[in-house]
Amino acid sequence: MSEELETKRIKREILVRLIKAFISDNYAENVRLIPYEMRPKGCEVPFRCCVYKERAILRSRTIAGLGFAMEDDDEKTLLSDFAKKALTRKHPEPEPLTVLQNACKGCPSAKVFVTELCQNCVAKPCMKACRFGAISNDGHRSVIDSEKCKKCGLCMAACPYKAIVKTVVPCEEACPVGAIAKGEDGLAHIDNDKCISCGKCVSACPFGATHAKSQVIDILKNIKEGKEVIALIAPALIGHMPCKPEQIQEAFRKIGFSAVYEVAQGADITAKTEAKDFQERLESGAPFMTTSCCAGYNELVKKHLPEIKPFVSDAKTPLYYTAEIVKKEHPKAVTVFISPCFAKRREVLDNPNVNYLLNFEELGAIFVAMGIEIDTCEEKEFDYKSSKEAREFALTGGVARSVQAAWKGEEGAVKPVVINGLDKAAIRNLKLWAKMGKCPDGNLVEVMCCPGGCIAGNACLGSLKDAFKKITDYGNKGQSLETERKEKND
Amino acid sequence: MKKIQVKVCQGTTCYVMGGSGSKSILDTLTEKYGDKIEIVSVRCFEICHKQDSFSKAPYVYVDDELISSASLEKVINVIESKLKNE
Ligand code: FES
Numbered sequence: 001m002s003e004e005l006e007t008k009r010i011k012r013e014i015l016v017r018l019i020k021a022f023i024s025d026n027y028a029e030n031v032r033l034i035p036y037e038m039r040p041k042g043c044e045v046p047f048r049c050c051v052y053k054e055r056a057i058l059r060s061r062t063i064a065g066l067g068f069a070m071e072d073d074d075e076k077t078l079l080s081d082f083a084k085k086a087l088t089r090k091h092p093e094p095e096p097l098t099v100l101q102n103a104c105k106g107c108p109s110a111k112v113f114v115t116e117l118c119q120n121c122v123a124k125p126c127m128k129a130c131r132f133g134a135i136s137n138d139g140h141r142s143v144i145d146s147e148k149c150k151k152c153g154l155c156m157a158a159c160p161y162k163a164i165v166k167t168v169v170p171c172e173e174a175c176p177v178g179a180i181a182k183g184e185d186g187l188a189h190i191d192n193d194k195c196i197s198c199g200k201c202v203s204a205c206p207f208g209a210t211h212a213k214s215q216v217i218d219i220l221k222n223i224k225e226g227k228e229v230i231a232l233i234a235p236a237l238i239g240h241m242p243c244k245p246e247q248i249q250e251a252f253r254k255i256g257f258s259a260v261y262e263v264a265q266g267a268d269i270t271a272k273t274e275a276k277d278f279q280e281r282l283e284s285g286a287p288f289m290t291t292s293c294c295a296g297y298n299e300l301v302k303k304h305l306p307e308i309k310p311f312v313s314d315a316k317t318p319l320y321y322t323a324e325i326v327k328k329e330h331p332k333a334v335t336v337f338i339s340p341c342f343a344k345r346r347e348v349l350d351n352p353n354v355n356y357l358l359n360f361e362e363l364g365a366i367f368v369a370m371g372i373e374i375d376t377c378e379e380k381e382f383d384y385k386s387s388k389e390a391r392e393f394a395l396t397g398g399v400a401r402s403v404q405a406a407w408k409g410e411e412g413a414v415k416p417v418v419i420n421g422l423d424k425a426a427i428r429n430l431k432l433w434a435k436m437g438k439c440p441d442g443n444l445v446e447v448m449c450c451p452g453g454c455i456a457g458n459a460c461l462g463s464l465k466d467a468f469k470k471i472t473d474y475g476n477k478g479q480s481l482e483t484e485r486k487e488k489n490d
Numbered sequence: 491m492k493k494i495q496v497k498v499c500q501g502t503t504c505y506v507m508g509g510s511g512s513k514s515i516l517d518t519l520t521e522k523y524g525d526k527i528e529i530v531s532v533r534c535f536e537i538c539h540k541q542d543s544f545s546k547a548p549y550v551y552v553d554d555e556l557i558s559s560a561s562l563e564k565v566i567n568v569i570e571s572k573l574k575n576e
Contacts (some may be wrong), residue, residue, distance in 0.1 A: 005509060012507060013545045037542070242505040242513070364506035368544050375533055376504050462510030 007208030009059060009363070013038065015216065015365035018065045021083070022220050025370065031066070031083035035059045053102070060100040064211035067218065069098045086217045093213050094357065096345035099180075099188050099394040103209040106186040107169045112151050114142045117163035125438070129158035174204035176423050177304055184360065196299035198422065198449045199342040199458035212342045216362045219336055223256035228333040229259045232322050234453040235264045235386075236340040236394035238474050239467025240360050243374040245406045245474050250377035255366055259330070263337070264386035266322030267293075267393040271402035272479060274315035278444060279409040286311070287438040288417075288445055290430075291399045293317045296343035296422060296449030305427070308434035311445075318393060319344070323353035340361060340394070340457030343449060359459035375458035388478040392471060394454035400446040415442035421451030493525040494572050496565070497551040501534030508548035508560070515550060515562050519569075527569065 014034065021030035023467035035058035039051050048054045059079055060070055068085040114126070118141035126142050127135045135155060142164075144155075156164045171188050179194035180201045188209065190201075202210045210223045223229050231252045238245045249260045270293060276433045278289050292298065292313040301309055319337055326335055336356045337348055358366075367374060389402035400416035407414055417439060419426050431448070433439040450456040455467040498516045505512060519529050535551070538544045546558035568574045 005511075008509065009507060009545075016544060038545075240510075242502060242510070243501060364502075368503045368506050368538070371503065371539055373534055375500070406511075455495060461506060466510050466513055 007206070010058075010208060011065075011211070012365055012368075014058065014061045014065050015214065015362055016369045018062065018214075019216065019220065019366055019369035020216060025349055028080035028083040029134065031062065031152060032078060032080035034062050034079065036356070037274040047339075057100065057103045060102055061208075061211065064098055064100065064213050065216070067092055067213045067215055069093055069095065069213060070100050070211070071098060083217075087221060089218065092215045092218055093197070094349055095190075095192050096212055096342045097190055097195065097199070097202065098211050098213055099190055100209045100211060101187050103207050104187045104205075105207050105209070106182070108167060109182060110166070110172060111144075111146055112149055112153065112156065112164060112166045112167045113144055113146075114164050116141070117161055118142055118159075118162070119161055121160070125158040125160065126155040126164060127219070129154040149473070153472045170204040170206060171201040171210060172394045176200065176427055177300065180210070185445075193305060195304060196296050196449075197343045197346055198296040198299075202342065203286050203458045212345075212359065214362055215356045216358060216366070219356050219358055220256075220366075222334045222356075226358050228330060229256065230326055230330060230333045230335050231260045231338050231358075232263050232319065232326060232335060233260060233338040234340050234344075234394065234454060234473070235267060235318070235391055236457060236460065236467065237338055237360065237363075237451065238391070239372060239394070239455045239460045239469075239471040240340070243377065244379060244464075246379035246381055247374055247377040249380050249382070251367070251372060251374040254372045254377070256372065258333070260382075261322055261326055262382050262384065262386050263318045263322045264390035264393065265318075265325065265384045266320065267318035267390035267402065268387050268481070269321040270315050270318045271387075271389055271399075271406045274313050274399075275403045275406035275408065277315050278403060279407070282409065282413060282443065286411075288433065288443040289313050290445040290447055291403075293393070294343070294422075294447055294449050294454075295347040297447040299343065299346055300422065300427070305430060305434065308430055311434060312414060317347065318390070319347065320351060323351060340454045340460050341450065342459060360457070360461050361459045386478055388475045388480045390481075391478050392475040395468065395471060396448055396451070397446065398452035398453060399448075400444055402481065403444060414444050417442035417445045419447045420453070422447065422449040494569060495530065495551075495553055496569065497530045497532050498529055498560075499533070499535050499547075499549045500531050501538065503534070503538035503544050504548035506547075507544065511561065512548040512550070515548075515560065515565055518562055519565070522566075523569070526573075536560075 017034045021027050024030050035055040038058050039054050045051050062079055066082050120141050131146050132150055134145045135142050141464055151279055177194055179191050180188055183189040214441055252260045275461055281289050290312050334355050336358050337354050339357050339359045345357050350355045389405045392398040397418045404414050452464050456464050498512055516531055529547040535549055537549050538547050548560045550557045550565050557564055
């Protein structure tokens with residue numbers, strides 16, 4: 001978190017205020033006041049044109065924090081009414097992301113254009129490079145006809161002065177599947193049929209205009225009603241809490257959760273199942289297999305890459321197995337997945353064993369709002385002792401390593417290929433491999449949507465470096481799946 | 491000569507609002523200044539508990555000077571100007 005810090009801070013502040021309002025005696029009214037408290041009468045106007053515009057945007061952010069889609073806002077409804085409506089909602093909104101139209105700048109469309117650095121040279125390599133006849137010369141410099149230009153960038157590469165530049169719309173550029181684009185109104189819109197909820201647009205927008213719709217109120221409401229609410233924590237969480245792993249259970253109890261399970265428990269099952277699946281596939285002549293635990297990747301397969309489906313492991317995600325165990329042990333419990341990213345929202349929606357999703361930022365906001373100092377929490381080990389590999393599932397390469405550790409087939413047969421971050425180029429590769437029916441670089445393809453792995457998920461709190469260290473320290477304290485396997489073999 | 495004392499908060503609020511920035515402030519300062527200044531890590535100054543002041547976290551003290559919304563750059567600027575004035 002660095003350049004996007006400012007927008008993240010605003011979003012986190014809203015969440016904290018929302019939660020504070022929820023635990024106060026005057027919830028709805030205090031929610032209504034959020035924009036006014038953040039921008040009181042006569043205050044400085046740090047970002048936009050006037051205080052009214054800033055308040056309007058803060059109001060929109062609060063609505064997203066309450067879990068509603070901005071697209072449904074009629075602008076007349078009071079924030080306090082939204083706050084009340086959030087309490088009566090039975091099921092959270094299906095689509096995870098929403099665009100705040102009033103926060104969206106309506107950035108200039110992406111285009112390639114010739115700057116004043118053009119020297120109007122004799123050779124005119126730009127004109128020769130263009131395959132679409134889009135470049136002409138007005139006597140002073142080269143000019144690009146945007147109607148004809150396909151933004152291929154060949155002229156940029158050809159110009160010896162580097163005088164031609166390409167501007168981008170950050171959200172459009174970041175989205176690997178073309179699901180967000182400027183509409184006729186000039187503002188960004190998400191096409192939910194294409195969106196894989198990877199959240200890259202959320203991190204990319206420097207105005208903070210794309211938001212996740214939070215479920216935090218729904219979760220806190222269940223806790224307040226005295227229900228048995230259980231947290232299922234993603235392995236990445238260990239890297240993003242300023243405390244020891246052993247203090248996490250107590251920290252959740254202070255919020256009101258009745259129990260905490262590590263999703264690493266299910267990761268152990270995923271690793272073993274995936275290793276077995278992979279062995280069977282290789283033995284029956286399959287050329288390669290891809291992992292199946294990244295929710296963004298699974299959505300990609302469903303919506304854009306059905307041809308690769310036969311190559312995707314049938315193993316379920318760590319969350320799936322963990323939730324199954326939890327629901328068996330606590331059939332009446334409300335289960336909440338504690339997630340590093342937005343993409344898991346869809347998986348949660350499709351899994352009846354998981355009721356809600358709380359991301360790391362929202363969790364952090366709860367600690368702040370409730371004044372819980374997690375570093376002072378009592379220490380307690382988890383009952384289930386997860387393996388080293390399961391604890392390191394959230395690191396890039398971690399899932400492939402877990403399959404290797406659980407591997408029972410021929411020695412050296414597993415050749416991992418790691419896709420560390422899903423971008424347009426990676427998607428092209430996957431498409432190609434599915435079409436060719438083989439992967440030239442190896443046979444076990446691990447796909448993670450976020451570069452760095454789940455510890456770099458877009459709702460994470462801390463830095464990648466810090467998280468990496470904490471996770472590997474914790475991993476090193478666990479037993480390897482390999483030792484377990486070797487002991488059994490002896 | 492008394493060493494400049496820098497206290498960096500490592501409490502929950504400062505961590506959440508600053509995105510582990512306070513941790514990297516702590517690490518970088520130690521690397522950059524070593525023994526030239528005294529660097530202390532504190533759990534929580536309890537400033538964050540006062541009404542709305544959570545929003546200005548993370549907090550760092552350079553001697554008696556409180557820096558809010560602390561970034562590495564801000565903290566170094568204050569330290570440098572103090573070092574110069576000595
Ligand atoms: S956590 Fe830093 S002042 Fe409280």
